[in-house]
Amino acid sequence: MPRARLYSLEELEDIPGTHVFTARRSRQGYHLHKFCMSLMKAENREAFRADERAYLDQYKMTEEQKEAVLARDLTRLIELGGNMYFLVKIASTDGWSAQKAVSSMSGMSAEEYAAMMRDGGRSPEGLRSKREQN
Amino acid sequence: MARITAGIATSHVPAIGAAIDNGRTQDEYWKPVFEGYEFVKEWIKDNTPDVVILVYNDHASALMLDIVPTFAVGFAEEFLPADEGWGRRPVPTVYNHSDLAAHVAEQLVIDEFDITIINEMDVDHGLTVPLSLVFGQPDEWPCKVIPLAVNVTQFPTPSGERCWKLGEAIRNAVKTFPEDLNVQVWGTGGMSHQLQGTRAGLINAEFDQRFIDLLAHEPEELVPMTRLEYLREAGTEGIELIMWLIMRAALGYGVEEKHRFYKVPASNTAVGHVVYEARS
Numbered sequence: 456m457p458r459a460r461l462y463s464l465e466e467l468e469d470i471p472g473t474h475v476f477t478a479r480r481s482r483q484g485y486h487l488h489k490f491c492m493s494l495m496k497a498e499n500r501e502a503f504r505a506d507e508r509a510y511l512d513q514y515k516m517t518e519e520q521k522e523a524v525l526a527r528d529l530t531r532l533i534e535l536g537g538n539m540y541f542l543v544k545i546a547s548t549d550g551w552s553a554q555k556a557v558s559s560m561s562g563m564s565a566e567e568y569a570a571m572m573r574d575g576g577r578s579p580e581g582l583r584s585k586r587e588q589n
Numbered sequence: 590m591a592r593i594t595a596g597i598a599t600s601h602v603p604a605i606g607a608a609i610d611n612g613r614t615q616d617e618y619w620k621p622v623f624e625g626y627e628f629v630k631e632w633i634k635d636n637t638p639d640v641v642i643l644v645y646n647d648h649a650s651a652l653m654l655d656i657v658p659t660f661a662v663g664f665a666e667e668f669l670p671a672d673e674g675w676g677r678r679p680v681p682t683v684y685n686h687s688d689l690a691a692h693v694a695e696q697l698v699i700d701e702f703d704i705t706i707i708n709e710m711d712v713d714h715g716l717t718v719p720l721s722l723v724f725g726q727p728d729e730w731p732c733k734v735i736p737l738a739v740n741v742t743q744f745p746t747p748s749g750e751r752c753w754k755l756g757e758a759i760r761n762a763v764k765t766f767p768e769d770l771n772v773q774v775w776g777t778g779g780m781s782h783q784l785q786g787t788r789a790g791l792i793n794a795e796f797d798q799r800f801i802d803l804l805a806h807e808p809e810e811l812v813p814m815t816r817l818e819y820l821r822e823a824g825t826e827g828i829e830l831i832m833w834l835i836m837r838a839a840l841g842y843g844v845e846e847k848h849r850f851y852k853v854p855a856s857n858t859a860v861g862h863v864v865y866e867a868r869s
Contacts, residue, residue: 467820470788471788472787473786473788477743485654495650543674544649553857558790571790572790572853572854576781583821
């Protein structure tokens, strides 16, 4: 049997506006994600809210990751190895909806983003491939 | 003998669970979504299975941090709804059919699927939202549930082809279980959505509709689709649709489509839902 449909993971970089969560990025985000999953306990959410910086300092995250958490900069956190399924725990702790959290990366206001979704979402036209520009 | 009688596919958006839990299903925003599930809530009354093999993905609630299994079968006697950052969903505990879970996992390994066994975990919205959509808000779920978790988060995920073969293997495994059981396989997740980056909010209705069009009677058209194509066309989280292929393959060659539904949006996501009965 031929082992078909292999392709280089570099192809993933060809999708516009997207960081695909690979095994390497998973390792880069490990300690950030350990912090995120700690927020699945009410007492930890309380401790984080009481002193965010001190809470973050318990984790072996990079300084950049800590600062991006404090700034709630999800775009930066994704660049630093984050994945939304982990990061959304921060948003939930803040009482944000998943839609508001996702909208914060989209370059639009939460209201503009919500309106775009009600109108059928963002079209894939022109956003499939950087190379093909389709 | 045990037999797979039907399959259901549905999106598992967490906001849908929140709308149910907070009594907002008749709100202007949510009503058109929940209308799409009126059929299945009636249908399931006459077609309640003994066991559902529920194919879903864990959203970094129990898995994905320290251990990242490609395919994992839940083995515990019971599973609590996970606290995903806002407290546990007020839904019943999920009870497993441990004998069938063990049989399926054993047969899958014999069939060369390297299955991970999970002896303890909580289950998140990926598993509980489909149960709520189909069964409503009962005091207890009316059937046993075997959680089957698929990695669709960390790339590379399994391919569509691999998922198809897993579905076929599940079918064979269930058929060789000696107890007389009515088993359904549910595939959850999707449809198109992307939750990150400047491409966030991507919806591809044309892709989604074609997927639903082909799944019942021409699934072989969908099986060879590459992971990259799912990401490009349906968004980074749209690759959850490979879990619908597991459900479809588990039903065998012929199915009768009893219901289909498609609606944009629920939160960030295109909602899709189908109900199939197995012909053989």
